Amino acid sequence: MDATPVIEARGLTKTFGSGPNAVTALRGIDLQVEAGELLLLVGPSGCGKTTLISVMAAILRHDQGRCQVLGADLAAMPDRERVAFRRDNIGFVFQAFNLIPSLPARLNVAVPLLLQGRSHPAALAAADAMLAEVGLGERRHALPGQLSGGQQQRVAIARALVHQPRLVVCDEPTSALDHATGEQVMTLLRAIARQPGRGLVIVTHDSRVFHHADRIAAMDDGRVVGIGPPPAVASAH
Protein backbone atom coordinates (compact mmCIF):
# COMPACT_ATOMS: atom_id res chain seq x y z
CA MET A 1 0.00 0.00 0.00
CA ASP A 2 1.32 3.47 -0.95
CA ALA A 3 1.88 5.39 2.30
CA THR A 4 2.19 8.77 0.55
CA PRO A 5 -0.46 11.16 1.89
CA VAL A 6 -3.07 12.09 -0.68
CA ILE A 7 -2.75 15.73 0.34
CA GLU A 8 0.03 17.37 2.28
CA ALA A 9 -0.34 21.12 2.75
CA ARG A 10 2.07 23.25 4.76
CA GLY A 11 1.73 26.98 5.40
CA LEU A 12 -0.72 27.56 2.53
CA THR A 13 -1.73 31.15 1.96
CA LYS A 14 -3.99 32.65 -0.67
CA THR A 15 -4.96 36.28 -1.14
CA PHE A 16 -7.43 37.60 -3.70
CA GLY A 17 -6.92 41.10 -5.11
CA SER A 18 -4.30 43.57 -4.00
CA GLY A 19 -3.88 46.79 -2.05
CA PRO A 20 -6.69 47.93 0.20
CA ASN A 21 -9.15 45.57 -1.54
CA ALA A 22 -7.06 42.48 -0.87
CA VAL A 23 -8.89 39.61 0.81
CA THR A 24 -6.83 36.91 2.46
CA ALA A 25 -8.71 33.64 2.21
CA LEU A 26 -6.06 31.23 3.52
CA ARG A 27 -3.64 32.16 6.28
CA GLY A 28 -1.06 29.38 6.66
CA ILE A 29 -3.03 26.18 6.33
CA ASP A 30 -1.39 22.96 7.53
CA LEU A 31 -3.36 19.90 6.57
CA GLN A 32 -2.77 16.28 5.66
CA VAL A 33 -5.23 13.83 4.14
CA GLU A 34 -4.24 10.19 4.22
CA ALA A 35 -5.09 7.58 1.64
CA GLY A 36 -8.40 5.94 2.44
CA GLU A 37 -9.47 8.82 4.66
CA LEU A 38 -12.71 10.80 4.54
CA LEU A 39 -12.07 14.32 5.78
CA LEU A 40 -14.77 16.91 6.31
CA LEU A 41 -13.93 20.60 6.03
CA VAL A 42 -16.36 22.61 8.12
CA GLY A 43 -16.67 26.20 9.17
CA PRO A 44 -18.77 29.33 8.72
CA SER A 45 -19.36 30.92 5.33
CA GLY A 46 -16.34 32.85 4.06
CA CYS A 47 -13.87 30.98 6.27
CA GLY A 48 -11.87 29.73 3.27
CA LYS A 49 -13.18 26.18 2.81
CA THR A 50 -13.99 26.57 -0.86
CA THR A 51 -10.69 28.32 -1.54
CA LEU A 52 -8.85 25.51 0.21
CA ILE A 53 -10.47 22.71 -1.82
CA SER A 54 -9.95 24.77 -4.99
CA VAL A 55 -6.23 24.94 -4.19
CA MET A 56 -6.05 21.26 -3.23
CA ALA A 57 -7.89 20.30 -6.43
CA ALA A 58 -5.31 22.17 -8.54
CA ILE A 59 -7.90 24.69 -9.70
CA LEU A 60 -6.52 27.75 -7.90
CA ARG A 61 -2.86 28.52 -7.35
CA HIS A 62 -1.78 29.29 -3.79
CA ASP A 63 0.53 32.21 -3.03
CA GLN A 64 2.85 30.74 -0.44
CA GLY A 65 3.50 27.46 1.30
CA ARG A 66 3.65 23.97 -0.12
CA CYS A 67 0.84 21.80 -1.42
CA GLN A 68 1.57 18.27 -2.51
CA VAL A 69 -1.24 16.21 -3.92
CA LEU A 70 -0.54 12.52 -4.58
CA GLY A 71 3.13 13.35 -4.17
CA ALA A 72 3.12 16.08 -6.83
CA ASP A 73 4.04 19.65 -5.99
CA LEU A 74 1.16 21.74 -7.37
CA ALA A 75 3.13 24.99 -7.28
CA ALA A 76 5.73 23.57 -9.65
CA MET A 77 3.14 22.44 -12.20
CA PRO A 78 2.57 24.55 -15.29
CA ASP A 79 -1.10 25.22 -16.11
CA ARG A 80 -1.26 22.59 -18.83
CA GLU A 81 0.01 19.93 -16.45
CA ARG A 82 -2.46 20.99 -13.79
CA VAL A 83 -5.34 20.47 -16.22
CA ALA A 84 -4.10 16.97 -17.05
CA PHE A 85 -3.49 16.28 -13.34
CA ARG A 86 -7.08 17.19 -12.48
CA ARG A 87 -8.42 15.17 -15.39
CA ASP A 88 -6.55 12.00 -14.41
CA ASN A 89 -6.47 12.14 -10.61
CA ILE A 90 -9.35 14.14 -9.18
CA GLY A 91 -13.09 13.57 -9.06
CA PHE A 92 -15.50 16.41 -8.34
CA VAL A 93 -18.93 16.51 -6.75
CA PHE A 94 -20.51 19.94 -6.87
CA GLN A 95 -23.17 21.49 -4.66
CA ALA A 96 -25.41 22.26 -7.68
CA PHE A 97 -24.62 18.88 -9.30
CA ASN A 98 -23.65 20.64 -12.56
CA LEU A 99 -24.95 17.80 -14.68
CA ILE A 100 -25.34 18.88 -18.30
CA PRO A 101 -29.14 19.04 -18.73
CA SER A 102 -29.26 17.84 -22.34
CA LEU A 103 -27.17 14.72 -21.73
CA PRO A 104 -28.63 11.48 -20.39
CA ALA A 105 -27.21 10.28 -17.09
CA ARG A 106 -24.84 7.75 -18.71
CA LEU A 107 -23.27 10.42 -20.94
CA ASN A 108 -22.89 12.81 -18.02
CA VAL A 109 -21.08 10.07 -16.14
CA ALA A 110 -18.94 9.21 -19.16
CA VAL A 111 -17.60 12.77 -19.51
CA PRO A 112 -14.40 12.33 -17.41
CA LEU A 113 -13.49 9.24 -19.46
CA LEU A 114 -14.17 11.02 -22.74
CA LEU A 115 -11.97 13.87 -21.53
CA GLN A 116 -9.24 11.28 -20.99
CA GLY A 117 -9.63 10.18 -24.60
CA ARG A 118 -11.44 6.89 -23.99
CA SER A 119 -13.58 5.64 -26.86
CA HIS A 120 -17.28 6.35 -26.73
CA PRO A 121 -18.40 2.70 -26.29
CA ALA A 122 -15.80 2.03 -23.60
CA ALA A 123 -16.71 5.22 -21.72
CA LEU A 124 -20.41 4.41 -21.88
CA ALA A 125 -19.85 0.85 -20.68
CA ALA A 126 -17.87 2.11 -17.69
CA ALA A 127 -20.51 4.78 -17.03
CA ASP A 128 -23.28 2.17 -17.07
CA ALA A 129 -21.37 0.03 -14.60
CA MET A 130 -20.80 3.02 -12.33
CA LEU A 131 -24.45 4.03 -12.48
CA ALA A 132 -25.43 0.49 -11.53
CA GLU A 133 -23.08 0.78 -8.56
CA VAL A 134 -24.85 3.92 -7.32
CA GLY A 135 -28.22 2.24 -7.85
CA LEU A 136 -29.27 4.08 -10.97
CA GLY A 137 -28.66 1.43 -13.61
CA GLU A 138 -32.29 1.54 -14.67
CA ARG A 139 -32.27 5.32 -15.04
CA ARG A 140 -29.13 5.59 -17.15
CA HIS A 141 -31.04 7.01 -20.12
CA ALA A 142 -32.87 9.62 -18.06
CA LEU A 143 -32.05 13.29 -18.45
CA PRO A 144 -31.05 15.14 -15.26
CA GLY A 145 -34.37 17.01 -15.30
CA GLN A 146 -36.18 13.69 -15.06
CA LEU A 147 -34.32 12.71 -11.86
CA SER A 148 -34.89 13.74 -8.26
CA GLY A 149 -32.29 15.83 -6.44
CA GLY A 150 -30.92 12.77 -4.67
CA GLN A 151 -30.71 10.82 -7.90
CA GLN A 152 -28.94 13.72 -9.61
CA GLN A 153 -26.37 13.82 -6.83
CA ARG A 154 -25.86 10.07 -7.19
CA VAL A 155 -25.23 10.59 -10.89
CA ALA A 156 -22.76 13.32 -9.96
CA ILE A 157 -21.03 10.92 -7.59
CA ALA A 158 -20.85 8.30 -10.33
CA ARG A 159 -19.30 10.94 -12.61
CA ALA A 160 -16.75 11.82 -9.93
CA LEU A 161 -15.70 8.20 -9.49
CA VAL A 162 -15.97 6.69 -12.97
CA HIS A 163 -12.35 7.37 -13.88
CA GLN A 164 -11.07 5.94 -10.56
CA PRO A 165 -9.52 9.16 -9.23
CA ARG A 166 -7.24 9.05 -6.20
CA LEU A 167 -8.71 12.21 -4.74
CA VAL A 168 -12.38 13.12 -4.63
CA VAL A 169 -13.42 16.62 -3.58
CA CYS A 170 -17.05 17.35 -2.79
CA ASP A 171 -18.50 20.78 -2.27
CA GLU A 172 -21.58 20.76 -0.03
CA PRO A 173 -22.89 17.52 -1.55
CA THR A 174 -25.91 17.38 0.76
CA SER A 175 -26.88 21.02 1.07
CA ALA A 176 -29.46 20.85 -1.75
CA LEU A 177 -31.00 17.66 -0.37
CA ASP A 178 -33.39 16.84 2.45
CA HIS A 179 -31.97 15.07 5.49
CA ALA A 180 -32.91 11.53 4.48
CA THR A 181 -31.56 11.94 0.95
CA GLY A 182 -28.44 13.67 2.25
CA GLU A 183 -27.87 10.76 4.60
CA GLN A 184 -28.23 8.32 1.68
CA VAL A 185 -25.75 10.31 -0.40
CA MET A 186 -23.20 10.41 2.42
CA THR A 187 -23.65 6.70 3.03
CA LEU A 188 -23.10 6.09 -0.66
CA LEU A 189 -20.01 8.29 -0.72
CA ARG A 190 -18.61 6.53 2.30
CA ALA A 191 -19.38 3.12 0.84
CA ILE A 192 -18.06 3.44 -2.67
CA ALA A 193 -15.83 6.50 -2.70
CA ARG A 194 -13.76 5.76 0.33
CA GLN A 195 -11.31 3.14 -0.82
CA PRO A 196 -7.77 2.27 0.04
CA GLY A 197 -5.45 4.69 -1.75
CA ARG A 198 -8.14 7.28 -2.32
CA GLY A 199 -8.68 10.41 -0.28
CA LEU A 200 -12.07 12.05 0.08
CA VAL A 201 -12.41 15.71 1.11
CA ILE A 202 -15.89 17.05 1.67
CA VAL A 203 -16.80 20.65 2.36
CA THR A 204 -20.03 20.85 4.32
CA HIS A 205 -22.12 22.96 6.63
CA ASP A 206 -24.38 20.05 7.41
CA SER A 207 -23.60 18.91 10.98
CA ARG A 208 -25.99 15.98 10.54
CA VAL A 209 -23.44 14.22 8.33
CA PHE A 210 -20.41 14.76 10.58
CA HIS A 211 -20.57 11.20 11.86
CA HIS A 212 -19.59 9.86 8.42
CA ALA A 213 -16.13 11.45 8.61
CA ASP A 214 -12.88 9.87 9.72
CA ARG A 215 -11.69 13.33 10.72
CA ILE A 216 -13.09 16.82 10.64
CA ALA A 217 -11.04 19.97 10.01
CA ALA A 218 -12.75 23.06 11.38
CA MET A 219 -11.83 26.33 9.69
CA ASP A 220 -12.30 29.93 10.62
CA ASP A 221 -10.92 33.11 9.07
CA GLY A 222 -8.61 31.27 6.70
CA ARG A 223 -7.11 29.00 9.31
CA VAL A 224 -7.65 25.41 10.44
CA VAL A 225 -8.68 25.93 14.03
CA GLY A 226 -9.24 22.35 14.98
CA ILE A 227 -8.79 18.92 13.50
CA GLY A 228 -9.61 15.49 14.79
CA PRO A 229 -12.25 12.76 14.97
CA PRO A 230 -15.87 13.89 14.66
CA PRO A 231 -16.94 13.82 18.30
CA ALA A 232 -14.00 15.87 19.49
CA VAL A 233 -14.26 18.56 16.80
CA ALA A 234 -18.04 18.67 16.88
CA SER A 235 -18.05 19.31 20.61
CA ALA A 236 -15.24 21.89 20.41
CA HIS A 237 -16.83 23.86 17.53
Added chain:
Amino acid sequence: MNRIALLMLFGNRSTVVGMLLGVGFAALLIALQGAIFTGVLNRTVALLHDTRGLPIWVMDPTVQYIDDVKPLDDAELTRVRSVAGVAWAAPLYKGILRARLPDGSYQACVVVGLDGASLAGAPPEVTPDQLEALRRPDAVLVDRVGAAAKLAQPDGRGGKRPLAIGDTLELNDRRAVVVGFCSVSRTFTGQPTIYTTWDRARQFALRERRQMSFVVAAPAPGTSAAEAARRITATTGLLALPREDFLWLTVRYYLKNTPIPVNIGIGVVLAFVVGTAITALTFAGFVQNNLRYLGALKAMGATNALLLRMTAIQALVVGVVGFGAGVGVASFIGHALRRTELAFITTWQLLALDGLAVLLIIVVTALLSLRAVFRLEPAVVFRS
Protein backbone atom coordinates in the same frame (compact mmCIF):
# COMPACT_ATOMS: atom_id res chain seq x y z
CA MET B 1 -16.54 15.16 -26.92
CA ASN B 2 -17.83 16.27 -30.32
CA ARG B 3 -21.04 14.38 -29.68
CA ILE B 4 -21.34 15.99 -26.26
CA ALA B 5 -20.96 19.40 -27.89
CA LEU B 6 -23.73 18.67 -30.38
CA LEU B 7 -26.03 17.20 -27.73
CA MET B 8 -25.48 20.32 -25.62
CA LEU B 9 -26.39 22.44 -28.60
CA PHE B 10 -29.40 20.50 -29.82
CA GLY B 11 -30.61 19.98 -26.28
CA ASN B 12 -31.44 23.67 -26.26
CA ARG B 13 -34.07 24.05 -28.96
CA SER B 14 -34.58 27.78 -28.64
CA THR B 15 -30.86 28.32 -29.16
CA VAL B 16 -30.73 26.08 -32.19
CA VAL B 17 -33.83 27.66 -33.72
CA GLY B 18 -32.54 31.17 -33.02
CA MET B 19 -29.14 30.50 -34.53
CA LEU B 20 -30.54 28.65 -37.52
CA LEU B 21 -32.91 31.54 -38.12
CA GLY B 22 -30.03 34.01 -37.97
CA VAL B 23 -27.71 32.08 -40.26
CA GLY B 24 -30.48 30.81 -42.52
CA PHE B 25 -32.00 34.26 -42.87
CA ALA B 26 -28.63 35.76 -43.78
CA ALA B 27 -27.80 32.94 -46.22
CA LEU B 28 -31.25 33.17 -47.80
CA LEU B 29 -31.18 36.91 -48.32
CA ILE B 30 -27.59 36.97 -49.55
CA ALA B 31 -28.33 34.13 -51.99
CA LEU B 32 -31.58 35.75 -53.15
CA GLN B 33 -30.11 39.20 -53.57
CA GLY B 34 -26.99 37.82 -55.22
CA ALA B 35 -28.98 35.65 -57.63
CA ILE B 36 -31.23 38.56 -58.53
CA PHE B 37 -28.19 40.79 -59.02
CA THR B 38 -26.57 38.21 -61.30
CA GLY B 39 -29.87 37.67 -63.09
CA VAL B 40 -30.42 41.36 -63.71
CA LEU B 41 -26.87 41.89 -64.97
CA ASN B 42 -27.17 38.83 -67.14
CA ARG B 43 -30.23 40.32 -68.83
CA THR B 44 -28.27 43.40 -69.81
CA VAL B 45 -26.09 41.21 -72.02
CA ALA B 46 -28.85 38.89 -73.25
CA LEU B 47 -28.04 39.47 -76.94
CA LEU B 48 -24.38 38.64 -76.37
CA HIS B 49 -25.40 35.38 -74.73
CA ASP B 50 -27.66 34.53 -77.67
CA THR B 51 -25.08 35.29 -80.37
CA ARG B 52 -22.18 33.14 -79.25
CA GLY B 53 -21.09 32.60 -82.84
CA LEU B 54 -19.99 36.22 -83.17
CA PRO B 55 -16.51 36.43 -81.71
CA ILE B 56 -15.75 40.11 -82.45
CA TRP B 57 -18.01 43.13 -82.15
CA VAL B 58 -16.99 46.37 -83.86
CA MET B 59 -18.67 49.62 -82.88
CA ASP B 60 -18.37 53.36 -82.56
CA PRO B 61 -15.51 54.19 -80.17
CA THR B 62 -17.88 56.03 -77.82
CA VAL B 63 -20.18 53.07 -77.25
CA GLN B 64 -20.42 52.32 -73.51
CA TYR B 65 -22.66 49.27 -73.47
CA ILE B 66 -24.64 47.09 -75.85
CA ASP B 67 -27.80 49.20 -75.86
CA ASP B 68 -25.80 52.37 -76.43
CA VAL B 69 -26.10 51.93 -80.21
CA LYS B 70 -24.33 54.57 -82.31
CA PRO B 71 -24.85 53.53 -85.93
CA LEU B 72 -21.87 53.16 -88.23
CA ASP B 73 -21.46 54.14 -91.84
CA ASP B 74 -21.91 51.20 -94.24
CA ALA B 75 -18.39 51.79 -95.53
CA GLU B 76 -16.98 50.66 -92.18
CA LEU B 77 -18.00 47.11 -93.04
CA THR B 78 -15.62 47.07 -95.98
CA ARG B 79 -12.83 48.57 -93.91
CA VAL B 80 -13.21 45.89 -91.26
CA ARG B 81 -13.23 43.17 -93.90
CA SER B 82 -9.94 44.47 -95.23
CA VAL B 83 -8.09 44.13 -91.92
CA ALA B 84 -5.49 41.38 -91.83
CA GLY B 85 -6.50 38.54 -89.55
CA VAL B 86 -10.22 39.00 -90.09
CA ALA B 87 -11.86 35.94 -91.66
CA TRP B 88 -15.20 37.54 -92.32
CA ALA B 89 -17.25 40.52 -91.24
CA ALA B 90 -20.98 41.15 -91.44
CA PRO B 91 -23.40 43.94 -90.56
CA LEU B 92 -25.73 43.63 -87.60
CA TYR B 93 -28.77 45.74 -86.80
CA LYS B 94 -30.02 46.11 -83.26
CA GLY B 95 -32.81 48.48 -82.44
CA ILE B 96 -36.15 48.88 -80.73
CA LEU B 97 -39.11 49.07 -83.11
CA ARG B 98 -42.84 49.32 -82.52
CA ALA B 99 -44.94 46.32 -83.50
CA ARG B 100 -48.61 46.95 -84.18
CA LEU B 101 -50.79 44.12 -82.99
CA PRO B 102 -54.05 43.00 -84.62
CA ASP B 103 -56.07 44.59 -81.81
CA GLY B 104 -54.52 47.94 -82.70
CA SER B 105 -52.22 48.16 -79.71
CA TYR B 106 -48.47 48.62 -79.98
CA GLN B 107 -45.63 46.70 -78.42
CA ALA B 108 -41.99 47.78 -78.46
CA CYS B 109 -39.73 44.93 -79.64
CA VAL B 110 -35.99 44.39 -79.85
CA VAL B 111 -35.27 43.77 -83.53
CA VAL B 112 -32.02 42.06 -84.52
CA GLY B 113 -31.04 42.08 -88.18
CA LEU B 114 -28.58 39.34 -89.24
CA ASP B 115 -26.46 39.20 -92.34
CA GLY B 116 -28.82 37.66 -94.90
CA ALA B 117 -26.12 35.59 -96.61
CA SER B 118 -24.51 33.95 -93.62
CA LEU B 119 -27.23 34.40 -90.98
CA ALA B 120 -24.26 34.65 -88.58
CA GLY B 121 -25.44 35.23 -85.02
CA ALA B 122 -28.61 33.18 -85.46
CA PRO B 123 -30.58 32.81 -82.22
CA PRO B 124 -30.51 29.63 -80.14
CA GLU B 125 -33.09 26.84 -80.39
CA VAL B 126 -34.39 27.57 -83.85
CA THR B 127 -34.87 24.72 -86.30
CA PRO B 128 -32.77 24.79 -89.51
CA ASP B 129 -35.96 24.95 -91.59
CA GLN B 130 -37.25 27.98 -89.75
CA LEU B 131 -33.83 29.67 -89.88
CA GLU B 132 -33.70 29.08 -93.63
CA ALA B 133 -37.25 30.48 -93.91
CA LEU B 134 -35.87 33.78 -92.65
CA ARG B 135 -34.71 34.42 -96.21
CA ARG B 136 -38.32 34.54 -97.46
CA PRO B 137 -39.95 37.94 -98.06
CA ASP B 138 -41.04 39.79 -94.88
CA ALA B 139 -39.92 36.84 -92.74
CA VAL B 140 -39.21 37.20 -89.02
CA LEU B 141 -38.43 34.84 -86.14
CA VAL B 142 -40.06 35.69 -82.81
CA ASP B 143 -38.94 34.62 -79.35
CA ARG B 144 -41.25 32.05 -77.81
CA VAL B 145 -41.97 33.93 -74.56
CA GLY B 146 -42.81 37.14 -76.43
CA ALA B 147 -44.93 35.22 -78.93
CA ALA B 148 -46.95 33.67 -76.13
CA ALA B 149 -47.39 36.80 -74.07
CA LYS B 150 -46.80 40.33 -75.25
CA LEU B 151 -47.30 39.55 -78.96
CA ALA B 152 -50.21 37.12 -78.46
CA GLN B 153 -53.06 37.39 -80.96
CA PRO B 154 -56.83 37.50 -80.37
CA ASP B 155 -58.23 33.98 -80.54
CA GLY B 156 -61.66 35.06 -81.75
CA ARG B 157 -63.31 33.98 -78.50
CA GLY B 158 -62.41 37.05 -76.55
CA GLY B 159 -59.10 35.57 -75.36
CA LYS B 160 -55.59 35.43 -76.72
CA ARG B 161 -53.44 32.79 -78.33
CA PRO B 162 -49.70 32.65 -78.96
CA LEU B 163 -48.40 33.84 -82.29
CA ALA B 164 -48.36 31.03 -84.84
CA ILE B 165 -46.32 30.49 -88.01
CA GLY B 166 -47.94 32.49 -90.78
CA ASP B 167 -49.27 35.21 -88.46
CA THR B 168 -48.43 38.74 -89.47
CA LEU B 169 -47.30 41.77 -87.50
CA GLU B 170 -46.72 45.34 -88.53
CA LEU B 171 -43.31 46.78 -87.75
CA ASN B 172 -43.32 50.51 -88.42
CA ASP B 173 -46.23 49.97 -90.78
CA ARG B 174 -44.40 47.28 -92.73
CA ARG B 175 -45.70 43.75 -92.90
CA ALA B 176 -43.76 41.06 -91.12
CA VAL B 177 -44.60 37.36 -91.38
CA VAL B 178 -43.76 34.94 -88.57
CA VAL B 179 -41.80 32.00 -90.04
CA GLY B 180 -40.51 30.46 -86.82
CA PHE B 181 -39.68 30.79 -83.17
CA CYS B 182 -36.51 30.94 -81.15
CA SER B 183 -35.61 30.84 -77.48
CA VAL B 184 -33.68 33.86 -76.34
CA SER B 185 -32.34 35.05 -73.03
CA ARG B 186 -34.69 37.38 -71.17
CA THR B 187 -33.80 41.00 -71.83
CA PHE B 188 -33.36 43.73 -69.24
CA THR B 189 -36.52 45.54 -70.35
CA GLY B 190 -38.53 42.37 -70.96
CA GLN B 191 -39.42 43.31 -74.55
CA PRO B 192 -40.02 40.55 -77.11
CA THR B 193 -37.11 39.89 -79.48
CA ILE B 194 -37.61 39.61 -83.24
CA TYR B 195 -34.91 38.29 -85.56
CA THR B 196 -34.82 39.12 -89.24
CA THR B 197 -32.26 39.80 -91.92
CA TRP B 198 -30.07 42.89 -92.04
CA ASP B 199 -31.69 44.22 -95.22
CA ARG B 200 -35.23 43.69 -93.93
CA ALA B 201 -34.39 45.23 -90.55
CA ARG B 202 -33.28 48.35 -92.42
CA GLN B 203 -36.65 48.44 -94.14
CA PHE B 204 -38.48 48.04 -90.86
CA ALA B 205 -36.44 50.77 -89.19
CA LEU B 206 -37.12 54.43 -89.73
CA ARG B 207 -34.94 55.86 -92.46
CA GLU B 208 -31.68 57.18 -91.04
CA ARG B 209 -28.48 58.03 -92.79
CA ARG B 210 -26.62 55.41 -90.81
CA GLN B 211 -28.32 52.20 -89.78
CA MET B 212 -25.59 49.68 -89.08
CA SER B 213 -25.55 49.16 -85.30
CA PHE B 214 -22.51 46.91 -85.24
CA VAL B 215 -20.14 45.12 -87.52
CA VAL B 216 -19.68 41.58 -86.29
CA ALA B 217 -16.61 39.67 -87.38
CA ALA B 218 -14.58 36.54 -86.85
CA PRO B 219 -10.80 36.11 -86.71
CA ALA B 220 -8.96 34.23 -89.43
CA PRO B 221 -7.56 30.81 -88.50
CA GLY B 222 -4.39 31.27 -86.46
CA THR B 223 -5.42 34.70 -85.21
CA SER B 224 -7.06 35.16 -81.83
CA ALA B 225 -10.21 37.23 -81.45
CA ALA B 226 -8.29 39.64 -79.23
CA GLU B 227 -5.54 40.11 -81.78
CA ALA B 228 -8.00 40.57 -84.68
CA ALA B 229 -9.99 43.08 -82.59
CA ARG B 230 -6.79 44.99 -81.78
CA ARG B 231 -5.93 45.16 -85.47
CA ILE B 232 -9.44 46.34 -86.42
CA THR B 233 -9.22 49.14 -83.87
CA ALA B 234 -5.76 50.12 -85.07
CA THR B 235 -6.78 50.13 -88.72
CA THR B 236 -10.28 51.63 -88.60
CA GLY B 237 -10.29 53.71 -85.44
CA LEU B 238 -13.46 51.89 -84.40
CA LEU B 239 -13.84 50.09 -81.11
CA ALA B 240 -13.50 46.36 -81.71
CA LEU B 241 -13.94 43.98 -78.79
CA PRO B 242 -13.96 40.24 -78.39
CA ARG B 243 -17.45 39.13 -77.36
CA GLU B 244 -16.41 38.46 -73.77
CA ASP B 245 -14.84 41.92 -73.40
CA PHE B 246 -17.97 43.57 -74.82
CA LEU B 247 -20.01 41.63 -72.29
CA TRP B 248 -17.89 42.94 -69.40
CA LEU B 249 -17.91 46.47 -70.83
CA THR B 250 -21.69 46.36 -70.63
CA VAL B 251 -21.74 44.81 -67.16
CA ARG B 252 -19.25 47.39 -65.86
CA TYR B 253 -21.40 50.17 -67.30
CA TYR B 254 -24.44 48.95 -65.41
CA LEU B 255 -22.43 48.46 -62.23
CA LYS B 256 -21.02 51.99 -62.44
CA ASN B 257 -23.96 53.95 -63.80
CA THR B 258 -27.08 52.36 -62.36
CA PRO B 259 -28.36 51.99 -58.78
CA ILE B 260 -28.51 48.20 -59.11
CA PRO B 261 -25.32 47.34 -57.15
CA VAL B 262 -25.99 49.85 -54.36
CA ASN B 263 -29.63 48.81 -53.95
CA ILE B 264 -28.83 45.14 -53.85
CA GLY B 265 -25.63 45.70 -51.87
CA ILE B 266 -27.59 47.38 -49.09
CA GLY B 267 -29.84 44.33 -48.89
CA VAL B 268 -26.83 42.02 -48.69
CA VAL B 269 -25.10 44.10 -46.00
CA LEU B 270 -28.29 44.30 -43.94
CA ALA B 271 -28.80 40.55 -44.25
CA PHE B 272 -25.24 39.99 -43.07
CA VAL B 273 -25.50 42.40 -40.14
CA VAL B 274 -28.91 41.18 -38.97
CA GLY B 275 -27.90 37.53 -39.42
CA THR B 276 -24.69 38.09 -37.47
CA ALA B 277 -26.51 39.94 -34.70
CA ILE B 278 -29.21 37.28 -34.27
CA THR B 279 -26.73 34.42 -34.39
CA ALA B 280 -24.12 36.03 -32.15
CA LEU B 281 -26.63 37.12 -29.52
CA THR B 282 -28.34 33.75 -29.45
CA PHE B 283 -25.07 31.86 -29.23
CA ALA B 284 -23.72 34.23 -26.58
CA GLY B 285 -26.88 33.59 -24.55
CA PHE B 286 -26.41 29.86 -25.01
CA VAL B 287 -22.81 30.02 -23.81
CA GLN B 288 -23.78 32.26 -20.89
CA ASN B 289 -26.45 29.78 -19.83
CA ASN B 290 -23.92 26.96 -20.04
CA LEU B 291 -21.02 28.65 -18.27
CA ARG B 292 -21.47 26.56 -15.11
CA TYR B 293 -21.35 23.35 -17.14
CA LEU B 294 -18.38 24.59 -19.14
CA GLY B 295 -16.77 25.53 -15.83
CA ALA B 296 -17.43 22.01 -14.55
CA LEU B 297 -15.83 20.61 -17.71
CA LYS B 298 -12.82 22.86 -17.13
CA ALA B 299 -12.56 21.72 -13.52
CA MET B 300 -12.73 18.09 -14.68
CA GLY B 301 -9.82 18.65 -17.05
CA ALA B 302 -11.18 20.08 -20.28
CA THR B 303 -8.57 22.32 -21.91
CA ASN B 304 -9.35 25.62 -23.60
CA ALA B 305 -8.39 23.95 -26.87
CA LEU B 306 -11.05 21.29 -26.33
CA LEU B 307 -13.70 23.86 -25.46
CA LEU B 308 -12.63 25.83 -28.54
CA ARG B 309 -13.13 22.71 -30.63
CA MET B 310 -16.51 22.01 -29.08
CA THR B 311 -17.65 25.58 -29.68
CA ALA B 312 -16.30 25.52 -33.22
CA ILE B 313 -18.20 22.30 -33.96
CA GLN B 314 -21.41 23.76 -32.58
CA ALA B 315 -20.99 26.92 -34.64
CA LEU B 316 -19.95 24.97 -37.74
CA VAL B 317 -22.97 22.68 -37.60
CA VAL B 318 -25.29 25.65 -37.20
CA GLY B 319 -23.48 27.37 -40.07
CA VAL B 320 -23.70 24.38 -42.42
CA VAL B 321 -27.36 23.64 -41.62
CA GLY B 322 -28.31 27.32 -41.76
CA PHE B 323 -26.43 27.82 -45.02
CA GLY B 324 -28.06 24.76 -46.57
CA ALA B 325 -31.51 25.84 -45.44
CA GLY B 326 -31.02 29.43 -46.61
CA VAL B 327 -29.62 28.51 -50.00
CA GLY B 328 -32.20 25.75 -50.34
CA VAL B 329 -35.10 28.12 -49.73
CA ALA B 330 -33.55 30.70 -52.08
CA SER B 331 -33.19 28.05 -54.80
CA PHE B 332 -36.76 26.92 -54.24
CA ILE B 333 -38.01 30.49 -54.63
CA GLY B 334 -35.96 30.90 -57.80
CA HIS B 335 -37.29 27.61 -59.18
CA ALA B 336 -40.90 28.32 -58.22
CA LEU B 337 -40.82 31.73 -59.88
CA ARG B 338 -38.82 30.67 -62.94
CA ARG B 339 -41.70 31.42 -65.31
CA THR B 340 -42.19 34.93 -63.97
CA GLU B 341 -40.19 38.07 -64.74
CA LEU B 342 -37.92 37.35 -61.76
CA ALA B 343 -34.27 37.66 -62.81
CA PHE B 344 -32.56 34.87 -60.87
CA ILE B 345 -29.25 33.17 -61.61
CA THR B 346 -27.23 31.25 -59.05
CA THR B 347 -23.59 30.58 -59.82
CA TRP B 348 -20.98 28.65 -57.86
CA GLN B 349 -19.15 31.90 -57.22
CA LEU B 350 -22.29 33.29 -55.63
CA LEU B 351 -22.71 30.22 -53.44
CA ALA B 352 -19.05 30.44 -52.46
CA LEU B 353 -19.48 34.10 -51.47
CA ASP B 354 -22.62 33.25 -49.54
CA GLY B 355 -20.76 30.43 -47.79
CA LEU B 356 -17.93 32.82 -46.97
CA ALA B 357 -20.40 35.29 -45.45
CA VAL B 358 -21.94 32.51 -43.34
CA LEU B 359 -18.46 31.36 -42.29
CA LEU B 360 -17.68 34.92 -41.24
CA ILE B 361 -20.91 35.08 -39.24
CA ILE B 362 -20.16 31.90 -37.32
CA VAL B 363 -16.50 32.82 -36.78
CA VAL B 364 -17.54 36.20 -35.33
CA THR B 365 -20.20 34.45 -33.26
CA ALA B 366 -17.81 31.79 -31.96
CA LEU B 367 -15.07 34.32 -31.19
CA LEU B 368 -17.44 36.54 -29.20
CA SER B 369 -18.61 33.56 -27.17
CA LEU B 370 -15.19 31.99 -26.74
CA ARG B 371 -13.93 35.05 -24.95
CA ALA B 372 -16.30 34.26 -22.09
CA VAL B 373 -15.29 30.58 -22.15
CA PHE B 374 -11.55 31.29 -22.09
CA ARG B 375 -11.91 33.77 -19.25
CA LEU B 376 -14.02 31.37 -17.25
CA GLU B 377 -12.32 30.26 -14.02
CA PRO B 378 -13.05 26.61 -13.24
CA ALA B 379 -13.33 27.67 -9.59
CA VAL B 380 -16.69 29.16 -10.53
CA VAL B 381 -18.17 25.69 -10.07
CA PHE B 382 -17.58 25.89 -6.32
CA ARG B 383 -19.67 29.04 -6.05
CA SER B 384 -23.28 28.18 -5.49
